Amino acid sequence: MPGFGHQLVGEGLSCSHSAMGSSGRWIIWMLCVCCSAQENVALRVTMRESSLQVVQGDYVVLPCSFFTSSPLSRLNIIWTLAPFSSPEVPTQVIVYDHGQVIEDPALTGRVGFTGVPWSADIFLNDTRVSDAGIYRCLVNNPPETASSGINELELRVLTPPSLPLCQWDGDADAGGSVTLSCSVEEGVPTPEIHWEKLDPEKIALPINMEGDLTGSIQIANVSSQTSGLYRCSATNVLGTENCYVSLSIYTAPARSSGVLQGVLLTLSMCVVLLALLGLLLWLHHTGQDGWRWRRAKEECYDIRYTSSLRSFV
Template sequence: MPSCSGGRAALWILCVCFSALQTAALRVSMMESRVTVVQGDVAVLPCSFFTSGPLSRLNVIWTLAPFSSPETPTQVIVYDHGQVIEDPSFSGRVAFTGIPWSADIVVNDTRVSDGGTYRCVINNPPETADPGIGELELRVQAPPSRPVCRWDGGVELGGRVTLSCSVLEGEPSPEIHWDKMSPQELTLIAMEGSVQMVNVSSQTSGLYRCSARNLLGTEHCYVSLSLDTRPDSSSGLLQAALLTLSMSSVLMALLALALWLHRTGQDGRRKEGREEEEEEEESSNEIRCIPSLMKRSFV
């Protein structure tokens, strides 16, 4: 009788254990919630799992939701029925480290674009449990890329000038600072990488520097502003008009002088002509009188 009861107890324990294994849900655990590396280094992304079934039909999918577009996740690497498939953007840079016993992956030659939220999704048929899912965040730090400087607006007196500075890469996001280097050093307050200067004057001219800085380094770009101090078009037109009037006055004075000299010359020649005619008339009168006097003397 005791042997019979002992057998039933052993059978009951075996049934309980078998039922527990059958009902045990697939579990996934992530040893890290965040992994941080420097650009170019190797990133190891851990993903451990527990399953009660054989691993012949194990399916593991790693996906990435980039920081730049979290709403459009993409596949990174897949393990399905013993085959490994890599996404073209990660080709040659990603691999499993312990499949099928571990779902850990390694990412080589990391890039800033690799940063985002990674999900490890595991299925193991014929288990009917829901797939196990784990998440972690990968941050790839990088020094700032060389910034691009530019300016917009007019550099005439009283105008408005906007200095802007943009950086394509850098993690953490670089801080932007503007400084005037010469002829007088001055630190400017930048709002989202831009500086606005209104009512510019001669003191605005000079060399300006944009600095993009994070914990891994600093990069610079430069802008040279030269204020246009030439007079505006209206004052130029006024000066041209005054010059034209002055030249016209001089020409009229010269013309009047020439006419006066011409008239003076004509009057002089007329007077000389009249004097010559009068002299000729007097000479002719004297000659005509001589015969009459001689005639009278003979009588």
Template sequence: MEPALSILLLVSSSAWWVSADIEIKKVAEENVTLPCHHELSLLGLKSLDIEWWLEQKPESTPNMVIGYSDESVYNYLNNNQKGRVNFASNFRAGDASLHIRSLEPSDAGLYSCKVKNGGTYKLDRVVLKVLVQPSEPKCWMEGELSEGRNISLECKSSAGTEPIQYKWATVSGKEQILGVLPATSSVDFSNPARVILRNLSTAHSGLYRCTATNEAGHKNCDVQVIVQHTLSIGIIIAAVCGVIVGILLIILSVCLLVRMRKTRKFEEEEPPNEIREDAEAPKARLVKTGSSSSGSRSSHSGSSSTKSTTNSACRSQQTPSSQLTLPHYRSAKTERRENVPSKCTHSISRRIDAKSVTVDGQCRAFETV
């Protein structure tokens, strides 16, 4: 390449951005062909010279991409360009277009095609813009989902060709029909990706979708809004009191049930009560004769009265004839009293025996007379 042309390219590179012949926009991963046509091959092929230059930023130094000179092809491709950049057609016949496969964002820039043959020059400039679709945005919500509160919905794409526009809408039905935002909502003009929902009610519940859009395409994300119904303070207090009363009733029921079970178990284990009647002391019988004297009758009457008086005194000292006693609760003192013989009983027996002897003696004396 002649030095004069190189100097011309370097000096005028800053003006190429506004004076380029054409501008091409392509989405990343697509293929593109940058046009460059000439008729200088008619002058002969030995002196034909073709060069493609790339300036990625304004006022930066251009880099050689690919060229043809002395009937040979030369390339100065970097690692990202190798295997993807070459001449599109028969450049010797007049079509020196450049073909790029599977575009990457680094392929964007100002491309210059210079064709020289002898003293004749031709220069074509093409601005290539590689567009990148917005990355899938991230949606989030800030605020309290309660009636009467305010919340904000936001979304953001981490990658994509600027400018990226954001738009919020409601989503309804299985058909994913987009609708307008509630009347109480507003867009933050300083940040269009942010929407504020004011004075929430249950009508605000639903699915909201944010769509990020640029020249290359669009992506979206969804966020679910569920507004919670706020209970009044009176209802909350009543509910708490009801829960406390219910817990107390449950505890009382359990205590009563345990007490009833213990009482029933005690009654089943307690032995039945025994009723015992103490036997009465034997009464002395007097032998009566048909022909007893009045003196003996009076004596007998006196002895009987004495005996009845003695028996009454003894019975008053004895235990009642009928008692309800529990064998398991009899004290040792009571048992000792039962084991001690009654003095009164011995005294009565002695008196009865003495009286019998007296009566028998009188009867015998009467029989002798």
């Protein structure tokens, strides 16, 4: 049976051409050919999958099959990981060597073989973002040579979007320009970013993408109508996360209001001046009446004084 070091029973069979029937000789000859061919079969390693996906926190089996015709007493299996973040620095995940299993201390309890020595498959549980990358399975089984003793597969760990960060920058005075930005730390597949204004009615807004995980909108010539609640959404197949910005635009008092205040002030001053003028006229009129009364009194006194003198004479 391929893959598990079965040896053909009857290696001591002789292939001599003694006195046997033609059919017997043919059978023996075929057994000799098969035995020789089996001894020349090299170790082969294959992957049943070229890529796998797993949701963060779930369990996954990484398959690796090998085929050999030699005993498994010296079997050696090595799994390595080249993370997507640093593919040039692969790390050792787990090793099977002469019946012993050695795990990466950082993965203790989360990685293991499913059925050594008959299988090189391993499992990963409680998967994390750091588990994503290129996994390589290397199998050696001395003294057998390996024509393709290594193979690889890609593992992607799907994660929902992290909570995005919303912020704004710019001039919030009427007529100015404002930029709203939204960024998310992680998410696999890469989250799609959307901006929309929620009130007074929901309006989708065009986005300028700055890389895969940051999106912004620019609003020029802002006005009081620009004020409102804005929402950024980061979405992938595993869910959606939101953040919000409340924008208030300052609008200076209208010029017509200043003109009205000037008119009111002018009218007030006119009223005051008219009151003062009325007061002056009243005082003037009152002064003339007093003068006339004094004049009349003096004239009356003169008449009485003259009459008295005449009567005395």
